[in-house]
Each structure stands twice: as structure tokens, then as C-alpha cells.
Amino acid sequence: MNASKFLAVATLSALSAVASVAAHADSIDAPEFAKAFAGNRLRAEVQAEAVQKASNPGFEPLGSRIAPQIASKVDRASVRAEAAVAQRAGQIPHGEMGV
Numbered sequence: 001m002n003a004s005k006f007l008a009v010a011t012l013s014a015l016s017a018v019a020s021v022a023a024h025a026d027s028i029d030a031p032e033f034a035k036a037f038a039g040n041r042l043r044a045e046v047q048a049e050a051v052q053k054a055s056n057p058g059f060e061p062l063g064s065r066i067a068p069q070i071a072s073k074v075d076r077a078s079v080r081a082e083a084a085v086a087q088r089a090g091q092i093p094h095g096e097m098g099v
Contacts, residue, residue: 086092
């Protein structure tokens with residue numbers, strides 16, 4: 001009985017210690033990395049800019065372009081035939097075997 005009470009008290013004290021550390025974690029962690037925000041624009045200005053950006057159909061995020069398809073002068077059958085010849089000659093590695 002005494003051991004179970006001791007275990008319960010130890011558990012509660014450990015949980016309260018963890019909770020007190022978690023409560024102050026924001027000020028302890030790294031306040032120098034917190035962003036300081038000083039807004040000097042009106043809400044209407046920000047909303048007008050958002051409407052203008054949203055209505056611009058030419059807006060394209062960076063990295064969203066797809067490279068144009070390159071026209072090949074070789075047909076599919078000749079590429080497959082070359083691949084089959086290279087496979088039979090052992091020029092194409094497979095599995096964990098390297099070149």
C-alpha cells in the first residue's frame with residue numbers, strides 16, 4: 001500500500017513538473033527567433049492587393065512551369081528494337097549488379 005501511494009505521489013509530482021516547464025516553453029525556447037510584427041498597412045490596402053493578385057490570370061508560382069515536350073526524330077519501334085539488342089548483349093544492368 002505504501003509503495004502504491006509513493007508511486008502515485010512521484011507520478012503526480014513528475015507530471016506537475018513537466019506541465020510547469022511546458023507552460024513557460026514559449027518564453028524559454030528561443031524568443032530571439034520569434035518574428036516581430038509591426039504592421040503599417042491598412043486592412044483595406046492588403047485586401048485590395050489580394051484581390052488584384054487573385055484576379056490576375058497570368059500569375060504563375062515559381063517552379064510550376066513544365067518543360068515543353070521535345071519532338072523526337074526516332075520512332076518507338078526502333079527504340080524498342082535497340083533496347084532489346086542491348087539487353088541481349090548484357091549492356092543494360094539489372095538488379096543490384098552495377099555497370
